[in-house]
Amino acid sequence: MEKNLENIVNMVYPGRVIIIGKTPAGDDVVMYAITGRSPSSQARKLEINEADKKIFVKPTDEETLKTGNPDLLVYPAIICKNGIAVSNGKQTEDVFNCLETGKNPAQVLIDSLEKWEYEPDDPNFTPRISGCITDGAALSVLKRADDGSVIRNTFKIPMISGKGKMISTYTGVNQNPLPSFAGEPQDVDISWTSPEEAVSAFYEALGPADGEPDFRVTAAVAFLDAAGTITMKVKNRNA
Secondary structure, eight states: OOGGGHHHHTOSBOOEEEEEEEOTTOOEEEEEEEEOSSHHHHSEEEEEETTTTEEEEEESOHHHHTTSOHHHHOOEEEEESSSEEEESSTHHHHHHHTGGGOOOHHHHHHHHTTTOOSOOOTTTOOOEEEEEEESEEEEEEEEEOTTSOEEEEEEEEOOOBTEEEEEESBOBOOOSSOOBOOSSOEEEEOOOSSHHHHHHHHHHHTSOOTTSOOOEEEEEEEEEOTTOOEEEEEEESOO
């Protein structure tokens, strides 16, 4: 198992995961993964739209997906143009629309997510996690406070070759209700030299321990090099 993904390996159920960082060669990297416990969450895949440089969450079974909340389950996960926007919901479009404003990445997330809050999926109230790369990088977690208000945490991420930062919707403990992500983004070492290598390692790290259920749904990686070339790869459990 990849030593640089041990923090993910130790999570039984992370929910959704975002990693932002740089390869050893200096390429920008965004990684996104979905794990799911319910049939509706499992009935999904990630699909690349090469022409628009987008990666969408799409259903693998429409009827099974409808047993959940399609509004929370189907969305653009990654958009690559004038930087990269990533999130676990439809807020990805709003983050992307702010990338051309010339703002620093933390301000992009603060402004674009102003009207958003945690997901209305009682009792979990899943956090909305988002990130962007523009002139630098940032990550955001919007989660529910005990009184029902929104806790808004934004983190500016240092972009260091071979290093990254990770957030997830949950702490990794599989219980009900699911505990929301807490604290600061976690460190990740990024050793991969290609999106193919990165997405395979990412998907493997999300796998279950012996005898445990497999919650993996899908994983995606986008690389952006100094010349502006974008390369995207996905690995789906169900085609």
